[in-house]
Amino acid sequence: MTTFNIASPLIAIAGQTRQAASKLAILSTEAKNQAIEAIAQALESARDQILQANIADCEAATSEGIPKPLYKRLQLDEHKLRDAIAGVRDVGKLADPIGKVQIHRELDTGLILKRITCPLGVLGIIFEARPEAAIQIVSLAIKSGNGVILKCGKEAVRSCEAIVKAIKQGLSQTAVNPDAVQLLTTRKETLELLKLDKYVDLIIPRGSNSFVRFVQENTRIPVLGHADGICHLYIDKAADISKAVPITVDAKAQYPAVCNAIETLLVHQSIATEFLPKVAEALQERHVELRGDKRTLELLPNIVAATEQDWETEYSDFILSIKIVDSLEGAIAHINEYGSRHTDAIITEDSTSVETFFGLVNSANIFHNCSTRFADGFRYGFGAEVGISTQQMPPRGPVGLEGLITYKYQMTGDGHIVATYAGANAKAFTHQDLV
Amino acid sequence: MTTFNIASPLIAIAGQTRQAASKLAILSTEAKNQAIEAIAQALESARDQILQANIADCEAATSEGIPKPLYKRLQLDEHKLRDAIAGVRDVGKLADPIGKVQIHRELDTGLILKRITCPLGVLGIIFEARPEAAIQIVSLAIKSGNGVILKCGKEAVRSCEAIVKAIKQGLSQTAVNPDAVQLLTTRKETLELLKLDKYVDLIIPRGSNSFVRFVQENTRIPVLGHADGICHLYIDKAADISKAVPITVDAKAQYPAVCNAIETLLVHQSIATEFLPKVAEALQERHVELRGDKRTLELLPNIVAATEQDWETEYSDFILSIKIVDSLEGAIAHINEYGSRHTDAIITEDSTSVETFFGLVNSANIFHNCSTRFADGFRYGFGAEVGISTQQMPPRGPVGLEGLITYKYQMTGDGHIVATYAGANAKAFTHQDLV
Numbered sequence: 001m002t003t004f005n006i007a008s009p010l011i012a013i014a015g016q017t018r019q020a021a022s023k024l025a026i027l028s029t030e031a032k033n034q035a036i037e038a039i040a041q042a043l044e045s046a047r048d049q050i051l052q053a054n055i056a057d058c059e060a061a062t063s064e065g066i067p068k069p070l071y072k073r074l075q076l077d078e079h080k081l082r083d084a085i086a087g088v089r090d091v092g093k094l095a096d097p098i099g100k101v102q103i104h105r106e107l108d109t110g111l112i113l114k115r116i117t118c119p120l121g122v123l124g125i126i127f128e129a130r131p132e133a134a135i136q137i138v139s140l141a142i143k144s145g146n147g148v149i150l151k152c153g154k155e156a157v158r159s160c161e162a163i164v165k166a167i168k169q170g171l172s173q174t175a176v177n178p179d180a181v182q183l184l185t186t187r188k189e190t191l192e193l194l195k196l197d198k199y200v201d202l203i204i205p206r207g208s209n210s211f212v213r214f215v216q217e218n219t220r221i222p223v224l225g226h227a228d229g230i231c232h233l234y235i236d237k238a239a240d241i242s243k244a245v246p247i248t249v250d251a252k253a254q255y256p257a258v259c260n261a262i263e264t265l266l267v268h269q270s271i272a273t274e275f276l277p278k279v280a281e282a283l284q285e286r287h288v289e290l291r292g293d294k295r296t297l298e299l300l301p302n303i304v305a306a307t308e309q310d311w312e313t314e315y316s317d318f319i320l321s322i323k324i325v326d327s328l329e330g331a332i333a334h335i336n337e338y339g340s341r342h343t344d345a346i347i348t349e350d351s352t353s354v355e356t357f358f359g360l361v362n363s364a365n366i367f368h369n370c371s372t373r374f375a376d377g378f379r380y381g382f383g384a385e386v387g388i389s390t391q392q393m394p395p396r397g398p399v400g401l402e403g404l405i406t407y408k409y410q411m412t413g414d415g416h417i418v419a420t421y422a423g424a425n426a427k428a429f430t431h432q433d434l435v
Numbered sequence: 436m437t438t439f440n441i442a443s444p445l446i447a448i449a450g451q452t453r454q455a456a457s458k459l460a461i462l463s464t465e466a467k468n469q470a471i472e473a474i475a476q477a478l479e480s481a482r483d484q485i486l487q488a489n490i491a492d493c494e495a496a497t498s499e500g501i502p503k504p505l506y507k508r509l510q511l512d513e514h515k516l517r518d519a520i521a522g523v524r525d526v527g528k529l530a531d532p533i534g535k536v537q538i539h540r541e542l543d544t545g546l547i548l549k550r551i552t553c554p555l556g557v558l559g560i561i562f563e564a565r566p567e568a569a570i571q572i573v574s575l576a577i578k579s580g581n582g583v584i585l586k587c588g589k590e591a592v593r594s595c596e597a598i599v600k601a602i603k604q605g606l607s608q609t610a611v612n613p614d615a616v617q618l619l620t621t622r623k624e625t626l627e628l629l630k631l632d633k634y635v636d637l638i639i640p641r642g643s644n645s646f647v648r649f650v651q652e653n654t655r656i657p658v659l660g661h662a663d664g665i666c667h668l669y670i671d672k673a674a675d676i677s678k679a680v681p682i683t684v685d686a687k688a689q690y691p692a693v694c695n696a697i698e699t700l701l702v703h704q705s706i707a708t709e710f711l712p713k714v715a716e717a718l719q720e721r722h723v724e725l726r727g728d729k730r731t732l733e734l735l736p737n738i739v740a741a742t743e744q745d746w747e748t749e750y751s752d753f754i755l756s757i758k759i760v761d762s763l764e765g766a767i768a769h770i771n772e773y774g775s776r777h778t779d780a781i782i783t784e785d786s787t788s789v790e791t792f793f794g795l796v797n798s799a800n801i802f803h804n805c806s807t808r809f810a811d812g813f814r815y816g817f818g819a820e821v822g823i824s825t826q827q828m829p830p831r832g833p834v835g836l837e838g839l840i841t842y843k844y845q846m847t848g849d850g851h852i853v854a855t856y857a858g859a860n861a862k863a864f865t866h867q868d869l870v
């Protein structure tokens with residue numbers, strides 16, 4: 001998969017990005033923050049051009065019959081742009097994640113090992129309609145010392161071109177080479193980008209589940225993100241119903257389009273008779289369609305029957321499937337079978353059940369007596385969120401700036417050789433951690 | 436790639452391993468350490484059977500004309516077995532990597548977030564001739580709470596069967612279900628294993644470069660390891676030759692078969708005349724074959740000419756390619772072009788050159804005035820090494836037990852819902868880190 005047409009202009013672009021990124025990687029915090037402020041100012045100066053370009057995008061999209069939710073994401077008014085520019089300045093205020101010493105150890109007198117955080121290199125970010133996503137991503141990339149190749153959705157091309165033009169103009173007066181930021185606009189380039197594993201260190205796809213899955217299956221570059229968000233809420237037999245009902249409503253209906261909303265409600269059989277009619281009433285007030293398994297239908301005869309497919313579906317809508325389980329273990333087995341390792345929660349007053357649930361549910365976020373909707377980098381206090389990963393390896397769950405960095409081992413000696421520490425008269429290492 | 440024959444017996448095995456691993460994941464440190472001690476004792480009790488099985492493996496291998504280095508790795512005498520069992524007890528003494536609290540934060544009163552380390556789940560370890568590798572791997576897996584599916588080389592099947600039989604027998608008297616450890620023995624099973632991305636969380640291949648590359652290219656499971664180890668030593672114009680010569684000899688000749696030995700020596704033009712004849716003499720005393728670029732040949736007319744291919748070859752042997760570069764930047768460009776991001780070192784007394792080298796060389800291990808051979812988990816003081824990764828994302832470089840773990844976010848509330856923190860009267864998060 002690493003073979004490609006050497007004549008590809010994308011390789012030249014990626015090479016320039018890599019070159020600029022390697023210089024950006026060693027800039028001081030001050031220099032990076034100056035560049036971020038220059039971006040904010042350049043975006044302010046280019047406000048009219050950006051908004052004009054967005055109007056043109058919106059008009060073209062309307063004439064092509066763009067669906068309403070997509071149109072709302074595409075539209076960039078003065079207010080949204082101002083917020084996005086404020087977001088750039090917020091990123092400037094975040095702590096610099098680069099150059100942190102994670103390990104500082106003397107291996108022997110004069111032989112000193114350090115493990116130090118450094119940027120990943122070049123990020124490939126593929127997003128869809130929201131043009132202000134480009135603004136946020138670029139500021140996070142610069143802050144973390146990474147180059148970034150952006151690919152925007154075709155609806156947002158004019159807006160993103162205006163934004164990236166302003167950003168590059170802003171950077172041109174700073175220590176950051178504007179080549180560190182690139183914009184691609186065609187689907188053909190997306191496919192090429194996925195092949196550039198020599199030039200791109202991380203892909204972050206933002207889009208539909210099927211698009212993310214497509215990216216995961218078509219690149220050798222590490223992918224940060226998640227295809228599905230099939231989250232569960234389990235109401236234990238020892239649940240406090242006065243907590244369980246509002247948490248269920250919040251987890252499903254507060255904002256059902258997002259990945260941390262629940263799709264399936266699991267209910268312990270011994271609490272179902274009391275709990276289900278109450279929660280059904282509360283959910284139906286919020287216009288949530290309910291689909292139940294056989295036992296649920298006995299208690300809620302007016303709802304739709306759930307099929308096997310419901311347990312594996314992310315509705316992202318006002319629909320909730322409900323299943324009655326015999327035990328905590330039954331709930332855990334269902335979650336580990338059908339869940340997507342994103343976020344799952346238990347409502348109970350029994351601390352032993354919590355311990356079992358926390359220990360045996362294999363998801364990035366596991367909650368007790370609170371809504372799954374809290375699974376979010378901003379709510380966790382990360383200051384920024386670059387994505388939510390459902391992979392098993394770190395970074396896992398909501399990922400802030402730390403998902404854009406890696407580390408190097410740096411060692412300094414004074415002529416030290418391994419032969420000294422080998423063989424019959426081998427010298428021992430001291431392995432003293434230094435403060 | 437996730438489709439497979441549902442009738443595969445390997446899926447049943449992997450499912451059992453996963454089941455046993457999920458119980459192992461929540462065991463206490465004491466229970467895991469007891470299991471590790473039980474393994475050590477069971478191996479001691481089965482010593483005769485293991486050594487007998489190894490003799491049978493060695494005889495079969497000899498009759499098939501096994502190459503001598505492979506035979507040496509296959510052979511397991513009483514001494515090697517005793518050392519391996521001592522190694523099991525050493526793993527017992529390592530700190531438990533599981534259950535560590537990495538983040539402990541109040542999001543709001545009564546809403547408490549923790550990030551806690553946990554096992555990856557099931558490891559797939561593919562190794563070749565060395566039977567005692569199975570012993571080390573199993574003890575590291577148990578310590579880190581992971582299930583493990585081992586696949587040994589065909590030469591070592593009898594030895595590994597005897598070892599795993601003893602290990603399972605030892606575990607049968609402990610809290611660890613013996614199903615947590617499995618042994619596969621055929622190449623067909625290796626190919627199946629690589630497809631089990633629903634059951635296996637990490638593959639660690641130990642073998643030839645081409646085998647590791649094959650694994651990397653044929654699985655969707657994360658792979659820990661490295662295909663190539665093309666390491667460089669750069670002798671700067673400000674090098675102290677009394678350090679440069681012994682470090683070069685150590686980095687090449689102390690043990691050339693390993694991945695952290697150097698393959699290419701880069702020499703600044705202004706020190707080449709003085710340095711190269713001295714280092715050539717020292718290397719030739721150690722029977723190292725030298726291959727030089729055009730300018731090197733002018734100074735060392737009796738050595739072989741290097742071709743383009745030499746710069747991208749891991750000899751793993753007493754061969755060294757030498758290139759004269761015009762500048763530090765030229766050395767860095769060569770390393771970033773031909774290196775494998777493993778380990779690269781600079782010899783210099785100039786701190787500015789060190790800073791530039793450390794900043795711009797994109798390798799997992801970057802050294803100054805010491806041998807590249809120090810790039811090793813044991814030498815770094817990790818107590819164990821599960822592999823060396825040359826990927827850009829963490830874990831990178833020598834990886835100890837921390838490469839076998841991940842983390843979960845666990846949150847406990849008291850009926851908290853997201854609606855409280857949204858909209859016009861949104862409550863603010865407190866985001867207080869707790870000690």
